[in-house]
Amino acid sequence: xxxxxxxxxxxAFLEQVMERSGQNLLKCLQCGKCSGSCPITTQQVxxxxxxxxxxxxxxxxxxxxxxxxxxxxxxxxxxxxxxVEINTYAVATTLCEMAAEKGIKPSEAGIHRFExxxxxxxEKNGRVRELHxxxxxxxxxxxxxxxxxxxIRMALKGLITPTAMLSKVRSDExxxxxxQNIQQKQKQKA
Amino acid sequence: MMKVSYYPGCSLxxxxxxxxxxxxxxxxxxxxxxxxxxxxxxCGSSPALKMDRMLSTSxxxxxxxxxxxxxxxxxxxxxxxxxxxxLSAQQEVQASSQTKQRVQxxxxxxxxxxxxxxxxxxxxxxxxxxxxxxAKVRKPLKGLRVLPYxxxxxxxxxxxxxxxDPENPVSMDQLLRVLGxxxxxxxxxxxxxxxxxxxxxxxxxxxxxxxxxREAAYREADALVVACQLCQANLDMRQAQxxxxxxxxxxxxxxxxxxxxxxxxxxxxxxxxxxxxxTSPKKTLKAKGVIQ
Numbered sequence: 001x002x003x004x005x006x007x008x009x010x011x012a013f014l015e016q017v018m019e020r021s022g023q024n025l026l027k028c029l030q031c032g033k034c035s036g037s038c039p040i041t042t043q044q045v046x047x048x049x050x051x052x053x054x055x056x057x058x059x060x061x062x063x064x065x066x067x068x069x070x071x072x073x074x075x076x077x078x079x080x081x082x083x084v085e086i087n088t089y090a091v092a093t094t095l096c097e098m099a100a101e102k103g104i105k106p107s108e109a110g111i112h113r114f115e116x117x118x119x120x121x122x123e124k125n126g127r128v129r130e131l132h133x134x135x136x137x138x139x140x141x142x143x144x145x146x147x148x149x150x151x152i153r154m155a156l157k158g159l160i161t162p163t164a165m166l167s168k169v170r171s172d173e174x175x176x177x178x179x180q181n182i183q184q185k186q187k188q189k190a
Numbered sequence: 191m192m193k194v195s196y197y198p199g200c201s202l203x204x205x206x207x208x209x210x211x212x213x214x215x216x217x218x219x220x221x222x223x224x225x226x227x228x229x230x231x232x233c234g235s236s237p238a239l240k241m242d243r244m245l246s247t248s249x250x251x252x253x254x255x256x257x258x259x260x261x262x263x264x265x266x267x268x269x270x271x272x273x274x275x276x277l278s279a280q281q282e283v284q285a286s287s288q289t290k291q292r293v294q295x296x297x298x299x300x301x302x303x304x305x306x307x308x309x310x311x312x313x314x315x316x317x318x319x320x321x322x323x324x325a326k327v328r329k330p331l332k333g334l335r336v337l338p339y340x341x342x343x344x345x346x347x348x349x350x351x352x353x354x355d356p357e358n359p360v361s362m363d364q365l366l367r368v369l370g371x372x373x374x375x376x377x378x379x380x381x382x383x384x385x386x387x388x389x390x391x392x393x394x395x396x397x398x399x400x401x402x403x404r405e406a407a408y409r410e411a412d413a414l415v416v417a418c419q420l421c422q423a424n425l426d427m428r429q430a431q432x433x434x435x436x437x438x439x440x441x442x443x444x445x446x447x448x449x450x451x452x453x454x455x456x457x458x459x460x461x462x463x464x465x466x467x468x469t470s471p472k473k474t475l476k477a478k479g480v481i482q
């Protein structure tokens with residue numbers, strides 16, 4: 001059986017996660033209401049209760065590679081039902097940031113790719129260009145015709161119009177500046 | 191005339207143009223002037239919330255700063271995720287002066303705490319009010335069996351949204367009853383549709399949205415009524431795939447609550463962008479005598 005020895009090295013990861021996320025994981029009762037409420041918890045995706053258990057046990061490597069926080073859609077069901085009010089999507093953000101800082105390869109490449117393309121579109125245009133982002137995602141995922149049937153039906157219904165697809169890309173200097181300011185701060189820290 | 195700041199969000203410019211259209215028509219009809227926030231930007235949505243906390247809070251707060259130029263008291267937001275992000279950003283800077291300072295540095299603007307961030311549903315239900323809405327009803331939606339579906343972001347987590355009951359919200363039920371519809375009860379009001387996994391994990395979305403569609407079919411509803419364009423997209427666009435998976439043909443229209451308001455106010459099907467849904471509501475609405 002896995003037992004903690006109580007040495008400070010074991011606690012370092014837990015303390016970091018708690019400080020950055022603002023969530024007191026030591027209160028966790030392991031009751032499992034979170035995973036029972038969680039829409040993305042399956043046999044393959046461990047879920048929040050298991051993820052918090054890993055963090056409490058100092059299992060840094062396992063926690064940073066866990067697919068749960070990649071799948072998390074921040075629906076807030078776990079936070080709503082948690083008897084000690086732990087907000088798991090705040091923990092997800094912290095783990096995502098820590099994994100990126102440590103250069104750990106995203107365990108869910110597809111979800112990561114989409115989220116990155118989405119933010120790139122925002123950085124460039126100030127707003128996300130949904131259809132362009134989806135098309136780029138499908139191209140880069142080497143499945144250019146995924147959901148083509150839906151795309152054709154959308155075009156027929158006037159949901160996708162040539163004018164919208166070809167419309168001039170707007171730019172928003174203020175938003176681009178926000179991205180730069182934050183990246184600069186993060187570099188200074190590192 | 192009531193004047194409020196309006197934050198449509200990116201989806202309402204593109205795939206959910208019908209939501210935007212119906213919101214503008216209905217608000218105009220109710221004497222609410224929606225003033226679009228000048229040069230509003232994306233709230234960061236789920237990708238920023240997942241990947242970079244500071245970026246997420248800053249992008250949302252940037253829009254609050256932009257709204258300051260307008261001298262309004264309320265920011266009204268149709269998209270539940272944008273609503274939750276802007277409200278959460280406001281709460282985060284209120285809770286910590288250190289966060290506030292960092293965010294102000296990142297966005298290069300001052301923030302003030304007085305803006306009231308509201309979801310469109312909450313604004314219409316509580317600020318405009320049921321009486322004012324009832325007074326505009328010309329064609330009651332008699333006999334239309336509807337299931338109100340709230341999704342997650344509007345009500346959860348309650349510590350952030352502070353709106354309605356997170357497990358059994360009733361504000362949309364009340365509004366739809368005022369329109370004359372027959373509002374059915376069910377347990378799936380705030381179940382998750384798969385949300386932002388829409389593109390990257392279509393199988394998960396078909397599973398989660400499929401449960402909602404199956405339950406709605408079991409309740410013999412004429413339509414699902416939504417307050418979120420992401421729920422609308424997942425439940426409407428994936429319905430053909432879900433039908434295939436379940437081995438039965440679903441034909442369940444997924445309609446925005448503002449579109450039903452418009453119909454009850456006497457507006458036309460097309461005026462409200464209803465021809466744009468992949469699962470057409472036309473046949474059902476004709477059969478029920480809601481439209482000709």
